[in-house]
Amino acid sequence: MKTKFNDNDILRFLHDEMLEEESTLFLDALTEDENLWERYEYFQLTTDQINTLSFEPSVASVQAVMEVVKEEGKASKRKFRIRKLTSSPISVGLAAASFLTLFMFARLGNNIQQAKSQEVMLDFEPLPVPTLVHEVRIESHQQTDISWNAQDLNQKLDQIKQKAQSLSDDPLL
Amino acid sequence: MDKALNKTQDRDLIKGFMKGNDRCFEVLLSKYKTKVFTTIYLIVKDRSIAEDLFQEVMIKVVRMIRSGKYNEEGKFLPWVVRIARNLAIDHFRKVQRNPIQHESEDYDIFNTIPRSEGSAEDKIISEENTRYIKELIQQLPDKQREVLIMRSYADLSFKEIASLTDVSINTALGRMRYALLNLKKLAQEKSVPQSYENKVQR
Numbered sequence A: 001m002k003t004k005f006n007d008n009d010i011l012r013f014l015h016d017e018m019l020e021e022e023s024t025l026f027l028d029a030l031t032e033d034e035n036l037w038e039r040y041e042y043f044q045l046t047t048d049q050i051n052t053l054s055f056e057p058s059v060a061s062v063q064a065v066m067e068v069v070k071e072e073g074k075a076s077k078r079k080f081r082i083r084k085l086t087s088s089p090i091s092v093g094l095a096a097a098s099f100l101t102l103f104m105f106a107r108l109g110n111n112i113q114q115a116k117s118q119e120v121m122l123d124f125e126p127l128p129v130p131t132l133v134h135e136v137r138i139e140s141h142q143q144t145d146i147s148w149n150a151q152d153l154n155q156k157l158d159q160i161k162q163k164a165q166s167l168s169d170d171p172l173l
Numbered sequence B: 001m002d003k004a005l006n007k008t009q010d011r012d013l014i015k016g017f018m019k020g021n022d023r024c025f026e027v028l029l030s031k032y033k034t035k036v037f038t039t040i041y042l043i044v045k046d047r048s049i050a051e052d053l054f055q056e057v058m059i060k061v062v063r064m065i066r067s068g069k070y071n072e073e074g075k076f077l078p079w080v081v082r083i084a085r086n087l088a089i090d091h092f093r094k095v096q097r098n099p100i101q102h103e104s105e106d107y108d109i110f111n112t113i114p115r116s117e118g119s120a121e122d123k124i125i126s127e128e129n130t131r132y133i134k135e136l137i138q139q140l141p142d143k144q145r146e147v148l149i150m151r152s153y154a155d156l157s158f159k160e161i162a163s164l165t166d167v168s169i170n171t172a173l174g175r176m177r178y179a180l181l182n183l184k185k186l187a188q189e190k191s192v193p194q195s196y197e198n199k200v201q202r
Helices: A007-014 A020-032 A034-051 A059-087 A089-123 A150-169 B003-007 B010-018 B022-044 B047-066 B076-097 B120-138 B142-152 B158-165 B169-189 B194-201
Strands: A131-138 A141-147
Touching (some): A007 A020, A007 A034, A020 A034, A034 B120, A059 B022, A059 B047, B010 B022, B010 B047, B010 B076, B022 B047, B022 B142, B047 B076, B120 B142, B142 B169, B158 B169
16 A cells, blocks of 8 residues: 555545545544645645535526426326326227127127118018907097908917027127 | 535435435535536526526436436436536537627626625625635636636545546646646736735745
């Protein structure tokens, strides 16, 4: 370990950049070496003077920085949320399930539409002309009771039952 | 400001900020704003440019932390000072291409410096000293001024300064030594305020 110290050593000591052991030796040298002490005193006083200097940024500058921090923070939080939502396995599963549900509904809607149009087709098969059963006329009010032939009605009922059966067998319904 | 947050280490503050706690950055900003600003101001020597650069530096710091570009192994302040130094160099390059006018004499930096408590006379002496020291520092050769600013105001070690300026530690120490000796020489050349002269010549 050296015992002769120069200006660079004084600066390292002043700025706490000396190892403990070296500092002890330096302090010993300071008490013995008058020339070293004089130089140390000059550097210490000048350093102290320099350290008194400090400048503050304006309040406006600090506020401007914090504005940016907050604004960009909000934006990045939104991005983060979206990213988090789209990247988690649960959300991917949810999205897939939603897509599948929508697809099922679309197919179901399509099937119902087809079934309805078939039913409409069935409905368009005209029944025989109904039989007039009873007619009452009281002043302005008129009431008419009509009736179909029982065989025609049973036939129609069978058709409807068959159609209902075919629809209930459809796995998508 | 939260007292608990003030005591937190820089590393934890940066982690908190990365997780979305803006308060953590506010603590870092209030902790280092004076050192960063003093460093920038003494490099560029112009208050309004220093204000602009300060904002630019801090916004860059925010964006770099948020994008995960901050290296946790390093210390926060030296990292910020490195960014400040690079932006100041960029500024000087721009100025060399498009010279601009210096700040007017009407705009006084010292109007914004918080003053210490004391008598009116103390304040005047303190203001005079501050102005005087600032003038002396600004007359130093660039490389010496740079080392002095980084060591005294930005708290960079001589090793960090050496690495930043791409020189050996001994060269950085030598520049600091010359800076301090030149301050004495410059002080003798100028008319020295009484208080400063008394202290230096004691």
